Amino acid sequence: MDSGGGFTDLLQFIFMGLQRGSIYALVAMGFNIIYNATGIINFAQGEFVVLGGLMMVTLTMGFTFSIPFAFLITVLFVMAVGILMERFTINPVKNPTVLRLIIITIAVSIILEGSAMILWGKESHYMRHFSSDETFEILGATILPQTLWIIGILILIVIGFMLFFNFTMTGKCMRACAINRDAARLMGINDRKMVMLSFALSAGIGAVAGIIITPIIQMDFGRGTMLAIKGFGTAVVGGLGNSLGGLVAGILLGVIEALGAGYISSHYMDAIALLILLIVLFIRPSGIFGSSEASKLKEF
Amino acid sequence: MSKNHLELINLRKVFGGVVAVDDLNLSVRRGTITSIIGPNGAGKTTIFNLITGYLKPSGGIIKYDGRAVNGKKPYRVAALGIARTFQNVQIFSDMTVLENVMVGRHLRSHSGLLRSSLLPPFFRKEEKKISCDAEKWLSFVGMAEEAGRSAGSLPLGSQRMLETARALAMEPNLLLFDEPASGLNARETVAMGELISKIKEMGITVVLVEHDMELVMDISDTVSVINFGKHIARGTPAEVQVNPDVITAYLGE
Amino acid sequence: MGRQDYIGLCVFFAVVLTIPFLITNDYYISVLVFAAFNCLACIGLSLLLGYAGQISIGHAAFVGVGAYASGYLTVEMGWSPWMAMGAGVVLVVLIALLIGVPALRLKGHYLAMATFGFGTILYIVAVAAVDFTGGPAGLSDIPAISLFGLVLDTDKRFFYFSWAIVGIGLYFGLNLIHSRVGRGLRAIHGSEDAAESVGVDTPFYKIQIFVLSAVYSSIAGSLYAYYVNYIDPGPFSMMHSVLLLTMVAVGGMHKVWGAVIGAILLSLLPEFLSFLTESFQAVGLEYNEDYNTLIHGSILLLIMLFLPEGLIDGLGRLAGGVGGMINIKRHQDSAGT
Ligand SMILES: Nc1ncnc2c1ncn2[C@@H]1O[C@H](COP(=O)(O)OP(=O)(O)OP(=O)(O)O)[C@@H](O)[C@H]1O
Ligand SMILES: [Mg+2]
Numbered sequence: 001m002d003s004g005g006g007f008t009d010l011l012q013f014i015f016m017g018l019q020r021g022s023i024y025a026l027v028a029m030g031f032n033i034i035y036n037a038t039g040i041i042n043f044a045q046g047e048f049v050v051l052g053g054l055m056m057v058t059l060t061m062g063f064t065f066s067i068p069f070a071f072l073i074t075v076l077f078v079m080a081v082g083i084l085m086e087r088f089t090i091n092p093v094k095n096p097t098v099l100r101l102i103i104i105t106i107a108v109s110i111i112l113e114g115s116a117m118i119l120w121g122k123e124s125h126y127m128r129h130f131s132s133d134e135t136f137e138i139l140g141a142t143i144l145p146q147t148l149w150i151i152g153i154l155i156l157i158v159i160g161f162m163l164f165f166n167f168t169m170t171g172k173c174m175r176a177c178a179i180n181r182d183a184a185r186l187m188g189i190n191d192r193k194m195v196m197l198s199f200a201l202s203a204g205i206g207a208v209a210g211i212i213i214t215p216i217i218q219m220d221f222g223r224g225t226m227l228a229i230k231g232f233g234t235a236v237v238g239g240l241g242n243s244l245g246g247l248v249a250g251i252l253l254g255v256i257e258a259l260g261a262g263y264i265s266s267h268y269m270d271a272i273a274l275l276i277l278l279i280v281l282f283i284r285p286s287g288i289f290g291s292s293e294a295s296k297l298k299e300f
Numbered sequence: 301m302s303k304n305h306l307e308l309i310n311l312r313k314v315f316g317g318v319v320a321v322d323d324l325n326l327s328v329r330r331g332t333i334t335s336i337i338g339p340n341g342a343g344k345t346t347i348f349n350l351i352t353g354y355l356k357p358s359g360g361i362i363k364y365d366g367r368a369v370n371g372k373k374p375y376r377v378a379a380l381g382i383a384r385t386f387q388n389v390q391i392f393s394d395m396t397v398l399e400n401v402m403v404g405r406h407l408r409s410h411s412g413l414l415r416s417s418l419l420p421p422f423f424r425k426e427e428k429k430i431s432c433d434a435e436k437w438l439s440f441v442g443m444a445e446e447a448g449r450s451a452g453s454l455p456l457g458s459q460r461m462l463e464t465a466r467a468l469a470m471e472p473n474l475l476l477f478d479e480p481a482s483g484l485n486a487r488e489t490v491a492m493g494e495l496i497s498k499i500k501e502m503g504i505t506v507v508l509v510e511h512d513m514e515l516v517m518d519i520s521d522t523v524s525v526i527n528f529g530k531h532i533a534r535g536t537p538a539e540v541q542v543n544p545d546v547i548t549a550y551l552g553e
Numbered sequence: 554m555g556r557q558d559y560i561g562l563c564v565f566f567a568v569v570l571t572i573p574f575l576i577t578n579d580y581y582i583s584v585l586v587f588a589a590f591n592c593l594a595c596i597g598l599s600l601l602l603g604y605a606g607q608i609s610i611g612h613a614a615f616v617g618v619g620a621y622a623s624g625y626l627t628v629e630m631g632w633s634p635w636m637a638m639g640a641g642v643v644l645v646v647l648i649a650l651l652i653g654v655p656a657l658r659l660k661g662h663y664l665a666m667a668t669f670g671f672g673t674i675l676y677i678v679a680v681a682a683v684d685f686t687g688g689p690a691g692l693s694d695i696p697a698i699s700l701f702g703l704v705l706d707t708d709k710r711f712f713y714f715s716w717a718i719v720g721i722g723l724y725f726g727l728n729l730i731h732s733r734v735g736r737g738l739r740a741i742h743g744s745e746d747a748a749e750s751v752g753v754d755t756p757f758y759k760i761q762i763f764v765l766s767a768v769y770s771s772i773a774g775s776l777y778a779y780y781v782n783y784i785d786p787g788p789f790s791m792m793h794s795v796l797l798l799t800m801v802a803v804g805g806m807h808k809v810w811g812a813v814i815g816a817i818l819l820s821l822l823p824e825f826l827s828f829l830t831e832s833f834q835a836v837g838l839e840y841n842e843d844y845n846t847l848i849h850g851s852i853l854l855l856i857m858l859f860l861p862e863g864l865i866d867g868l869g870r871l872a873g874g875v876g877g878m879i880n881i882k883r884h885q886d887s888a889g890t
Contacts (some may be wrong), residue, residue: 041665092858093858102665103853112850114848117846225673229666267681271673271681278671278674281670386746392740403737405733406737406752407751407752416733417729420559421731430733470751470752
């Protein structure tokens with residue numbers, strides 16, 4: 001990178017931050033969807049991202065499928081994994097305690113991680129960019145077209161989900177379940193189906209995050225845990241259950257990280273990011289946006 | 301020593317927009333049974349939660365033995381000699397019945413982490429004393445036979461008795477009962493009433509929240525009626541029963 | 554008052570004494586020494602998780618702090634191994650307080666994630682703080698520890714030493730459970746509100762048990778360092794935290810003995826699997842360490858789904874069920890004749 005002065009560097013870091021932050025925001029959204037439907041924090045959320053990325057690598061690089069087709073297949077595949085997870089590990093638990101559910105999702109997470117390691121090996125996987133991998137310049141900062149893809153897809157997903165939750169019957173039912181599951185059930189909403197749907201959607205979002213970031217970070221099997229922690233932290237900072245909060249928090253975290261890595265140290269970058277998240281978790285478990293009462297308003 | 305064992309002065313609790321306790325004034329005389337009655341959602345449990353520190357008042361003062369005790373943590377309130385039971389019974393279901401009552405002796409025993417871990421229980425005097433005392437309180441409520449049973453396996457009636465024994469094991473000065481008879485059958489309700497009267501005779505001040513009017517009218521010295529967090533009437537059971545405000549509160553206009 | 558537990562403790566010591574006479578192969582002895590480290594850490598974790606009901610998915614980090622304190626202080630500062638182990642304990646107490654005080658105000662998922670995050674931070678530091686930890690290359694030439702002038706540098710000596718410490722850890726743990734403090738902790742697990750209503754200072758109790766369980770881990774880490782004489786960040790990763798959790802869950806969270814059994818079983822599992830696959834080599838099946846993650850995850854999941862109380866309890870109930878069936882059968886038989 002040519003040192004085009006303070007402003008260009010800053011702009012560069014901000015673009016990097018947006019790119020990372022979009023992924024955190026998507027992971028946080030995945031957390032929130034399941035949390036709203038079930039009250040469960042799914043520790044396997046990060047593995048959905050990894051699976052999405054790795055599957056996409058296989059389909060595009062191995063099978064040389066076209067990107068849109070591979071995209072579709074990958075998302076469907078990971079959604080199926082999400083549904084299987086719900087059917088076989090969450091649904092059968094008769095008297096769930098929080099502790100038991102936490103451990104179950106952790107177990108699923110390492111099963112997925114272990115399987116990914118066996119299937120895809122330990123190495124990082126390269127994937128071709130959606131369009132050209134030639135950078136171009138905006139105000140002196142160099143940008144990859146993939147970054148724009150990431151930001152664009154994030155925006156599409158957010159809009160898509162807003163429409164889904166506000167204008168479709170299923171979406172409204174899911175919101176009703178999130179606000180008051182018992183009342184929703186009394187109104188005849190099939191809450192069990194909503195739980196399954198929430199796992200499917202959440203897995204799908206995870207897959208998308210994995211697909212769009214892999215050309216940039218080169219996916220490997222072990223990234224899930226860190227993504228899960230950061231995504232959870234993001235969701236908490238944004239107010240658990242509040243997806244718009246998570247969106248803002250994700251972008252914020254990405255930018256802070258990029259600035260930290262750029263100006264302080266890249267060795268400790270993850271540690272610093274986690275430390276910030278821990279501090280927020282300790283000081284304001286209800287998130288930094290609005291009061292603890294506002295955090296009860298579960299907006300998707 | 302002030303005549304009033306417990307005094308609530310302009311006590312207030314607001315949840316979001318709901319005023320659950322609305323500038324409530326209430327006093328409880330030492331050594332009596334004071335009942336608080338009122339329709340569902342009147343704020344009775346909230347009053348208990350405020351007194352025992354589970355909730356922080358939005359305003360007002362709680363005086364116990366003439367001293368303000370607002371804003372203390374529940375375990376500090378317990379150390380002052382205030383015990384309580386819960387509307388939805390809270391026992392330690394994975395422990396035995398006896399162990400439940402032994403937990404009630406917590407404040408009456410002292411060994412900490414280090415002393416606890418150095419010697420096995422059968423070499424420690426304090427352990428023996430704790431289990432002895434606990435057995436005594438278990439017999440007091442008539443449950444000595446169940447000592448070794450798992451508490452979670454008890455029927456609801458026995459669970460409420462056990463909760464009472466655990467509270468008594470604290471040797472409190474003030475005992476708050478939150479609907480001790482709810483879910484009990486007629487026979488169990490009578491037994492519970494007798495137990496509460498016996499507790500009063502031991503010199504413990506009792507505050508009782510209860511929907512079973514027969515029980516309330518039977519054993520109370522004073523009855524306070526609240527509605528929408530406000531005190532609307534107070535008197536002896538006989539006085540309260542004929543009070544027109546009370547009848548309106550219960551039956552509607 | 555838990556007499557079976559103390560009879561169990563006697564049996565435990567008897568078994569530990571006889572094992573080296575039964576198993577003469579040093580390799581298997583060394584496998585059991587590693588099991589002892591896990592056992593110690595798991596006993597601590599089970600006090601926290603099974604009795605007080607507070608989850609931690611960062612306990613491998615405490616093992617790591619003990620190991621690195623021992624490694625660094627002996628190798629770089631020339632301290633004696635015992636002093637270094639003590640310093641490790643002090644350090645772990647401080648760190649556990651620092652993280653525990655704020656974290657234990659949190660519940661459930663929040664606590665799980667907080668300990669997870671904290672464990673990850675320490676792991677990153679272990680990899681990145683090359684000056685202290687040697688980074689990914691680790692620290693080597695860690696001296697052996699000696700006891701009453703006897704250098705514990707053979708597998709057999711270390712076997713006795715490490716399992717004796719496990720025994721002591723068990724003894725303390727069992728005493729604690731059957732005490733006022735132990736009941737207080739179990740009460741917190743049962744109902745925090747009820748525990749506070751009888752005067753249990755829940756924040757103080759939680760932090761005490763968190764610190765204590767961290768100390769168990771720290772000692773396990775120090776022992777590991779003195780036995781292997783070399784440490785790198787690998788064994789202190791999040792995966793190991795989850796493994797500890799799995800061990801505790803497999804044996805049964807609500808019993809200290811569960812932690813002991815679970816730790817032994819899972820520590821022996823890789824040996825058992827490689828032994829098993831040797832017989833199946835013809836089919837092309839071969840056990841490989843890479844499968845561990847998947848295997849541990851599957852075990853944890855199966856246990857949580859089908860035997861949430863752990864093997865001890867589950868097998869006990871199963872045995873009870875079979876016993877009951879036999880009894881019924883006998884009744885029918887006698888009725889028939
Ligand atoms: N933690 C809380 N958060 C919000 N609102 C609450 C909370 N606890 C109680 N409330 C509200 O305060 C009001 C009083 O509730 P409370 O439980 O004290 O009533 P109660 O008199 O005990 O009723 P019941 O006889 O049904 O037990 C109710 O409107 C209730 O919904
Ligand atoms: Mg109530």
